Amino acid sequence: MSGPLYRGSSGGGYGVGFNTDGWNSSLDKSSLAKDHQNGHGHSCNLQNSMISVSRSRVRAALFILKLSLVVIVLLALSGSLYWTLSISSTPRVTTYYGYRRLQEKLVADLSEIEELSLGVVKSKELEFCPQEYENYVPCYYNITEDAADTDSSDAPLFVKYQRRCFRDPNERKTCLVLAPQNYRIPLRWPTGRDFIWKENVKITGHEFSSGSLTKRMMVEEEQISFHSESLMVDGVEDYSHQIAEMIGLRDASGFNDAGIRNVLDIGCGYGSFGAHLFSKHILTTCIANYETSGSQVQLTLERGLPAIIGSFGIKQLPFPYLSFDVLHCAHCGIDWESEDGIFLIEVDRLMKPGGYFVWTSQTNSPRLLRIKENKRKLELIRGFAENLCWEMLSQQDETFVWKKASNNCYKSRKSGPEVCSKSQDVEAPYYRPLLSCIAGTRSNRWVSIENRPHWPSRAKPNSSELSIYGLHMEDFSSDAINWNLKIGNYWSLLSPLIFSDHPKRPGTDDPSPPPNMVRNVLDMNARFGGFNAALLEAGKSLWVMNVVPTTGPDHLPLILDRGFIGVQHDWCDAFPTYPRTYDMVHADRLLSLEASDARGRCSMLDLFLEIDRILRPEGWVIFRDTRHLMEAARYITTQLKWDARLIELDIQSDERLLICQKPFFKKQQIQ
Numbered sequence: 193m194s195g196p197l198y199r200g201s202s203g204g205g206y207g208v209g210f211n212t213d214g215w216n217s218s219l220d221k222s223s224l225a226k227d228h229q230n231g232h233g234h235s236c237n238l239q240n241s242m243i244s245v246s247r248s249r250v251r252a253a254l255f256i257l258k259l260s261l262v263v264i265v266l267l268a269l270s271g272s273l274y275w276t277l278s279i280s281s282t283p284r285v286t287t288y289y290g291y292r293r294l295q296e297k298l299v300a301d302l303s304e305i306e307e308l309s310l311g312v313v314k315s316k317e318l319e320f321c322p323q324e325y326e327n328y329v330p331c332y333y334n335i336t337e338d339a340a341d342t343d344s345s346d347a348p349l350f351v352k353y354q355r356r357c358f359r360d361p362n363e364r365k366t367c368l369v370l371a372p373q374n375y376r377i378p379l380r381w382p383t384g385r386d387f388i389w390k391e392n393v394k395i396t397g398h399e400f401s402s403g404s405l406t407k408r409m410m411v412e413e414e415q416i417s418f419h420s421e422s423l424m425v426d427g428v429e430d431y432s433h434q435i436a437e438m439i440g441l442r443d444a445s446g447f448n449d450a451g452i453r454n455v456l457d458i459g460c461g462y463g464s465f466g467a468h469l470f471s472k473h474i475l476t477t478c479i480a481n482y483e484t485s486g487s488q489v490q491l492t493l494e495r496g497l498p499a500i501i502g503s504f505g506i507k508q509l510p511f512p513y514l515s516f517d518v519l520h521c522a523h524c525g526i527d528w529e530s531e532d533g534i535f536l537i538e539v540d541r542l543m544k545p546g547g548y549f550v551w552t553s554q555t556n557s558p559r560l561l562r563i564k565e566n567k568r569k570l571e572l573i574r575g576f577a578e579n580l581c582w583e584m585l586s587q588q589d590e591t592f593v594w595k596k597a598s599n600n601c602y603k604s605r606k607s608g609p610e611v612c613s614k615s616q617d618v619e620a621p622y623y624r625p626l627l628s629c630i631a632g633t634r635s636n637r638w639v640s641i642e643n644r645p646h647w648p649s650r651a652k653p654n655s656s657e658l659s660i661y662g663l664h665m666e667d668f669s670s671d672a673i674n675w676n677l678k679i680g681n682y683w684s685l686l687s688p689l690i691f692s693d694h695p696k697r698p699g700t701d702d703p704s705p706p707p708n709m710v711r712n713v714l715d716m717n718a719r720f721g722g723f724n725a726a727l728l729e730a731g732k733s734l735w736v737m738n739v740v741p742t743t744g745p746d747h748l749p750l751i752l753d754r755g756f757i758g759v760q761h762d763w764c765d766a767f768p769t770y771p772r773t774y775d776m777v778h779a780d781r782l783l784s785l786e787a788s789d790a791r792g793r794c795s796m797l798d799l800f801l802e803i804d805r806i807l808r809p810e811g812w813v814i815f816r817d818t819r820h821l822m823e824a825a826r827y828i829t830t831q832l833k834w835d836a837r838l839i840e841l842d843i844q845s846d847e848r849l850l851i852c853q854k855p856f857f858k859k860q861q862i863q
Contacts, residue, residue: 318801318831320857321367327394327490328369328805330766331357332482332501354505355623357765364798368832369771369805370857377810377856381496381711381733385467387415388494392772394485418462418495428468431522435550438586438593444472451641452517453650453755456542459524463492463499470497473647475735476520477757479509493773496711498735498757501768504535510760512620512749513541513632517641522552529569533576534626537609540580541631546598546640549582552591579608580630598640600633620746622760636660637749650755651725661750668720675722679730681841682814685851709775710734710812714767716779717741718758721751723778737774739767741782743789763802764794771805776812783821800828809856814849822848833857 321328332355374391378384390411410417432444441450447469455476457466466476478499480488492499502509504526519539528536528551539549551573555566577584581597602611612629619635632638637660644650655665711734715723718738727734738758740748751758761767763786783796803813813834815825822838829836829852839849 316831317833319367320370321365323370323373325365325367325369326372327484327770328365329482329501329768329770330365331355331768354503355507355768364801366797366801368801371772371809375772375809378494378496378711378808380709384711385495385497386418388491390414390416393490393494394487395491416491418464418467428464431552432465432468432472434588434591435593438588438591439548439595440585444469447472447474448646451546451644451646452548453647454516454752454757455518455520456511456516458504458519458521458526460488460492460499461522463488463495463497465520465522466492466497467495475755475757479503480524487770490770490773493712493769498712498737499769499773500737500759501770504538506626507623508538508621508626509542510620510622511542512746512752512760513617514544514635514637515542515749515752516547517544518548518550519543520550522550523554527569529572529576532628533572533579533609534628536573536576536580537628537630538626540582540596541627543596544641544644545596545638546642547596548585549577549594549596550591551594554590556587556590556592579605581605598642600638602630602633620740620748620760622742622762637753644753647755648728650753651728653750653754658750661747663720663750671720671722672725675726676729678816679723679726683730685839685849686812712774712808713737713776713778714774714806715739716763716777717744717782717785718747718751719745719780720747721754721756721758723780724751724756725754734775741785744785763799766802767806769806772808774806774811775808776814777803777807778814780816783815783817783825787821796824797828797831800825800832804832804834804854807854809854811854813852813854815852816847816849819846819848822850825850 372391372394376389376392378389378392379387391414393416395416410419429444436442436444436446439450441447453473453475455466455469455474457463457476457478459480460466460476460478463478466478469476476498478489478492478497479502480499481503482501483489489499489501519542526535543549554560555563556570560566561570574584577594581601582594583597585593585595587593602608610629611633612627612631614634616627616629617631617634618624619632645653653668658665658668710732713727713734713736715736715738718724718736718740721736721738724736724738727736736756738748738751738756739761740746740751740758742760742762746760748758748760759768763782783799786796786799807813815822817825826836826838829850832854834852834854836850836852839851841847841849
């Protein structure tokens with residue numbers, strides 16, 4: 193207490209305090225006056241006795257009071273210790289303000305005290321999913337259904353495993369998907385491109401032991417090696433050289449000079465074609481069907497290469513028209529001649545003017561073309577291609593190459609699909625039904641790949657090129673400058689965290705995180721692709737899947753035309769990928785964008801559960817948004833068992849930065 197409390201004035205009334213000397217002297221004066229009045233000698237002894245008793249009572253009261261204070265202090269200290277231990281036992285959630293440790297500690301403590309004073313109780317941590325969910329992809333395979341009935345169906349794969357997202361909240365899984373029991377952190381890039389841990393992907397020994405000699409050669413005791421005599425592994429260099437010659441180039445190094453940057457690899461196998469093209473500055477996206485095991489997409493992402501689940505089935509792919517310079521299919525298993533060539537029409541929608549369609553199939557070999565049925569199918573495909581204004585450039589062995597016309601030749605055709613009407617010609621459809629008409633012919637983006645800037649110049653469009661997308665150079669340049677500054681801040685923040693917290697941390701002499709620490713990056717709200725561009729300018733050895741949310745402005749055509757990769761997505765649905773496929777997930781103002789959607793179709797917890805599913809153990813999450821949304825997000829990270837740090841970079845701004853890391857749970861088995 194700061195001092196004694198008194199009731200009444202200082203000259204009268206009752207004093208409540210510890211001034212015992214004043215209280216005793218007042219009692220002595222009244223006793224002496226009484227003795228003088230009565231004249232009895234024995235009254236002095238009685239008075240002395242009374243004074244002694246009173247003093248004893250005062251001492252006893254003081255002792256009890258002091259003892260009570262000691263007990264109160266001990267209880268307070270023990271309660272504080274218990275509170276501290278209880279906080280330290282929860283997932284680590286630290287608040288950093290202005291990088292000053294003392295201020296950081298003070299603000300963190302005050303934040304916790306405020307929560308307690310308001311009666312806020314931390315939510316219970318989420319449970320782990322059963323082990324059978326370790327490769328769960330919600331929109332493509334509902335694990336609660338009878339898998340035997342699904343597998344025994346005679347329907348094609350693209351129908352059997354077509355995309356079906358559940359919007360019923362009761363269908364959502366509110367548990368954390370665990371890694372396989374013997375999961376290991378992927379090897380550093382570029383080593384991880386050629387060797388992956390066998391237990392990290394869902395591949396059974398039977399699939400390799402009963403497969404080709406190539407497959408059996410690939411499997412070692414703990415790893416899968418992508419060095420063999422297979423055409424699509426070690427033979428990929430000769431194969432890419434062959435394609436270059438068929439296009440009219442000297443070798444694969446000339447792809448960029450021909451205007452080729454973005455390739456869509458349909459049914460990519462092990463992803464080796466795209467891995468080879470990376471060395472030629474060609475960006476390849478693998479797209480393949482959902483597969484319960486031995487997945488092409490899962491294998492490719494595990495190698496640190498771009499991939500996404502998708503199929504040429506009953507829906508359009510989530511890309512705008514005129515997106516890719518080359519579409520490649522090598523033994524991809526699609527019957528291009530079926531359904532009146534509707535799958536080839538979808539290829540045409542995705543291909544830029546002057547782009548190439550490369551098709552390799554065993555049935556195209558001269559020996560197998562002697563079979564009447566194979567020859568009939570090939571003639572149908574060639575007829576469909578001609579009606580789409582494709583020119584067949586060349587055929588070598590099993591490979592055909594067609595080139596899409598740069599000019600609008602559709603009016604001069606005698607037959608073939610019609611040009612889409614304005615109502616049908618949607619630039620970036622989101623899983624709409626396949627159309628049987630030719631799209632994109634009215635677009636201002638109808639520019640031949642030969643007439644587009646080559647990489648890397650195309651990453652920086654000029655003002656006239658930006659006007660095609662309805663953008664001004666001032667806005668674009670400001671966005672680029674802003675992201676270059678942010679990337680520097682992000683990496684300076686991540687460096688000490690990786691070196692101090694990451695079990696794979698290199699030596700302390702390294703000035704920045706090695707690029708292999710972060711290889712697969714997902715940007716959940718990409719806007720113009722500025723985050724991607726800034727990372728490349730900073731020299732980071734990684735790739736970014738740029739996602740354009742359906743709830744915001746659609747800049748995906750610009751992102752793809754800049755030479756990056758991307759996809760459109762509704763974040764109330766599961767992202768079309770397997771668990772544990774990204775090293776870093778980034779989102780700038782995504783929560784504000786989703787919060788502005790008045791429909792309220794999903795919660796913030798649903799979004800963070802999906803991030804946890806696709807994030808690798810020890811992977812990083814960077815969110816940037818308003819203070820109250822970041823506080824809510826930090827609260828959710830405790831349920832997900834993430835380590836989280838909330839950072840205020842500018843005291844005058846309402847923005848906060850939330851940096852999280854997903855722990856690697858060593859105990860993988862659920863009792």
